[in-house]
Amino acid sequence: MKVGRIRGSSKASTWKRLGFTPVADEVSKKQRALCLHCHKYQANTSIDRLIIHRKSCHKLKEDLTEEFKHRGEPDIEPKVERLDGEEVRNTGPNLEGYLSHIDTLATPHTDANRLQKELIKAETDYLVAKSAYFTKLNEIAELKRTVTMLEAKKTQLEIVKLKAECE
Secondary structure: OOOOOOOOOOHHHHHHHHOEEEEEOOOOOOEEEEEOOOOOEEOOOOHHHHHHHHHHOHHHHHHHHHHHHHHOOOOOOOOOOOOOHHHHHHHHHHHHHHHHHHHHHHHHHHHHHHHHHHHHHHHHHHHHHHHHHHHHHHHHHHHHHHHHHHHHHHHHHHHHHHHHHHO
16 A cells, blocks of 8 residues: 655655654755654655654664653552442433443444445455356357367368369
8 A cells, every 4th residue: 555645744744744854965966864763864765665664663662662661650549439329329310321322322333244244245246246257258268269279170171172182
């Protein structure tokens, strides 16, 4: 899959989003991309090549690892609350409303499954029709071959007949 620049964005902004900065090359008068993490120059500045470098850049991975180490996990203390009988009774309808809301949100998933099954069925039907088409083309090609061989045999017999008449 070919990755391209987003319409309306400059090359420099795309490079910055990928972790590169443009640097002018004095010798070739072209721009090169400088990786902001490992400080290596990339002469091939196609977006695909820059993405490949970003995925394989060891310094970027080290930087991200250090960032996650320093960030750490925030300590979350759970709140312990005691519910009175009155509060428990009031949460029932809200819970039912919440569960019915979840059910309405879950229905598109089944619809997606149905659409996925329809897509698979359509692709299967298409491939079956394509297979039948190529089978028919193969039969036609075999018939053409047979006709051509019979015509060649007929021509050979006519040649033998003409030679016999000449003698």
